[in-house]
Amino acid sequence: MMKYVKLLSVLSLFVFLNAACYYDVEEELYPVNTCDTTSVTYAVTVQNIIQENCYVCHSAASQQGGVILEGYTALKGYVDSGQLLGAIKQNSGFSPMPQGQPKLDDCTILKVETWITGGALDN
């Protein structure tokens, strides 16, 4: 019986240490709490991202390539066609955007993606 208890405690210690180790590594690879997507909306989040990174070429006035991303309705068309996400994630088959500039950072892309997954509401 004692032997069994000892074996159990050694085993649970091992599991504990292992879990702790695993957690450390995971935290390093995927930093937690660095990208807050809890309150993403069109008006507060997405519109600002598009305005900052895309209006220079895709406002109603500039409309490069005939693409207008200014305003909810215009943007929603590119959401529904999959072109908005394809372009900013730079997936093959889409023109990588923003053109001539570095890819948007992961958190910014995740915010846009979260908004789209939530139904791309005019909120």
Ligand code: HEC
């Ligand atoms: C420096 C100018 C410039 C910037 C900045 C820019 N674009 Fe573009 N974009 C273009 C041009 C020119 C085209 C048309 C030619 C092409 O598709 O490459 C285009 C095309 C597109 C298209 C249609 C792509 C397709 O596959 O048909 C989408 C969607 C788009 N842009 C989204 C964006 C988004 C989102 C941003 C901001 C993150 C952005 N663009 C920033 C110049 C720009």
